[in-house]
Amino acid sequence: MNIGEASGASGVSAKMIRYYEQIGLIAPKGRTESNYRVYGEEEVHVLRFIKRARSLGFSLDETETLLKLWQDKSRTSSAVKEIATTHINDLERRIAEMQGMVKTLKHLSHCCGGDHRPDCPILDDLAGESAA
Amino acid sequence: MNIGEASGASGVSAKMIRYYEQIGLIAPKGRTESNYRVYGEEEVHVLRFIKRARSLGFSLDETETLLKLWQDKSRTSSAVKEIATTHINDLERRIAEMQGMVKTLKHLSHCCGGDHRPDCPILDDLAGESAA
DNA sequence: TGTAAGGCTTCCCATCATGGGAAGGTCAAG
DNA sequence: CTTGACCTTCCCATGATGGGAAGCCTTACA
Structure with missing residues (x-):
């Protein structure tokens, strides 16, 4: 999945997806030979999580914490x-x-x-x- | 009156007073020989006006408009x-x-x-x- | 196969209002 | 005359987002 498709599937703009990557919130699954970001269902799920948290007014800092808790099964x-x-x-x-x-x-x-x-x-x- | 005194009299930080000057909201009455900004009661009054408008949630843009209306006797x-x-x-x-x-x-x-x-x-x- | 459109990359800039801090000049009190 | 507290300008940071340029890549169509 390209960044554009991941954007469409998650509702997060490509611009923001790159930004979230830059600040360490989410990384693409990998890159193609031509350096395109590649995403899978899991990444889209994370992007939707972020989007939902933002829509409830959580800051990106809080969202990051929530994301870690979500992925921590012993939370x-x-x-x-x-x-x-x-x-x-x-x-x-x-x-x-x-x-x-x-x-x-x-x-x-x-x-x-x-x-x-x-x-x-x-x-x-x-x-x-x-x-x- | 120095910028520090104007700040104390208006409750607006010196940093912000300089910024308001930069964006054209308010100018000092003049400068001393040593380039210090000089303010009078009128300027302090304007600073208080700005502060009150900000405390009511008006943007600086709106505040500027209100300030002009305030000074326009034919408003x-x-x-x-x-x-x-x-x-x-x-x-x-x-x-x-x-x-x-x-x-x-x-x-x-x-x-x-x-x-x-x-x-x-x-x-x-x-x-x-x-x-x- | 060539080309044109559209998607991708990175990089820089803008927003809005405010604060922090450095480097250097000035003033007043002791 | 020194010291400390002020003042000056200049640059940088915040938080989350968008805009846009320059250049590479891919896809679809003629």
Whole structure:
């Protein structure tokens, strides 16, 4: 399987597959005489694993750890669960942060006429001149 | 005022102040004979504006636009409100995305024993072998 | 068999916002 | 006059991804 076919089969772009190889996440099964990367079903499986982990928001670092655990038959599920829990906490922290921004912005937007006049509570807030 | 003092007064690091200057967001009032940047209250005010905009999640591009609107006395509040609304929508989209991740991860975590055994629904999901 | 299209290779660059650090000039206090 | 704390510019790194160029390889078709 060429890199293009592996890309199609996994949903990971060829560009990214090469990058993952560069950072040591996954290696091709081998190379052809003309130096083309060759992949098999196993590699495609790994690429799908990576893609799924990324779609759940895991960093490539975390993904690498998960990948190693996946391939380590003597792993403990607690090790995996810990990574997931940490990640959930991180996501929830970031969600809360953004929700705070949204709350403030909605309040300011609500107070802003949104018309042809220049008066704007949003700018007043940014300028530290909020009436509140 | 030196860059260090301006940094202290605005809460923006000296590194960032120089960067904002480089990308055209803000210029010092002038330079001393020995080439030190000189800032006044007005510049500090602008730096605080930038900092507040950043803390509400606006990109530097959006911040630049807001800054220009702030300084444009003939602006319309609708122009500002539109930027804010777009940003709110963007934040909400990202929040929803992360909430989806959290939901999935919590489900998987809940199903994972988190013990000394290797069986792990989280890894099974990543590997595309989820029982679901 | 020749050629054209499209896929592969490596290498460099850009993003976005921020920080780290080196090398060298300047200033103020002791 | 020295020392330490500042300032200057310049280069590099982050994380994950995409863009694109230059050059080689393969496949399909005339």
